[in-house]
Amino acid sequence: MLTLNFFLAITWMTLQQSFTFSDFLVGFLLGFGIITLSQRAIREQVVETVRLQRKQDIGQYPQRVWKLLSFTNFAFWSILKANIDVARILLRPRLNINPGIIAIPLDVRSEIGITVLSNLITLTPGTVSMDVSADRSTLYVHCIDIQDPDALRDDIKQNFERRVLELFP
Structure with missing residues (x-):
């Protein structure tokens, strides 16, 4: 200290x-x-x-740095892509959206992992992390447009959570 x-x-x-x-x-x-x-x-x-x-083996430092750079690149790309998607939604002649809240079961257990995942979801336009269950097993996310809740849940787990788990188990 x-x-x-x-x-x-x-x-x-x-x-x-x-x-x-x-x-x-x-x-x-x-x-x-x-x-x-x-x-x-x-x-x-x-x-x-x-x-x-x-x-983890301390000798894995180069791999961890590469994963961090890859994660940062993914985060920027996801934010850019989501900005374009939200702009398309807002520029439609008719605002035909289906907002809602979905529950995402979590595989990540560490506090820092849950925090990074929640912040990444919130930074992505069109989604806001709302709450984590008391047992830290479920994350609740509000989405501006949910066409298929299962596909959205799978997208978050396969793209966002998987990458967070590589850095913070």
């Missing part, structure tokens, strides 16, 4: 564009406050990260 506190202090100094001792002290105190308020969340994230690293 001390390293993180120093990092936050240096970040503060950089943002202030002033590298004096007083700016370091202010940054250190601000960092101390941030760490104190978020200590539980930081500790849980560190434990989760260590658990994931034990499950």
Whole structure:
């Protein structure tokens, strides 16, 4: 935590564009406050990260970076494609949409995996992640146009969740 506190202090100094001792002290105190308020969340994230690293070989770093780049490329492409789809829906002469909420059973179990999946779905125009069940087994998603709920559910599981599972089991 001390390293993180120093990092936050240096970040503060950089943002202030002033590298004096007083700016370091202010940054250190601000960092101390941030760490104190978020200590539980930081500790849980560190434990989760260590658990994931034990499950995976550290030598797989290049493969993980490639998966992350591939995931980022997929996310941008999905967002672009969804923007075009939503524009087509809105530019139709008659607004013939079938909005609704679908339940998606989750294979991803980690909190970070569920968060990344939910955010990716929400970032994609036309869909909004609404809630996760208490047992973290179902994600509820609102969609602007549902023609076939099963096809949409399969699309999310095969494209979005599968890629998230590669990064965050």
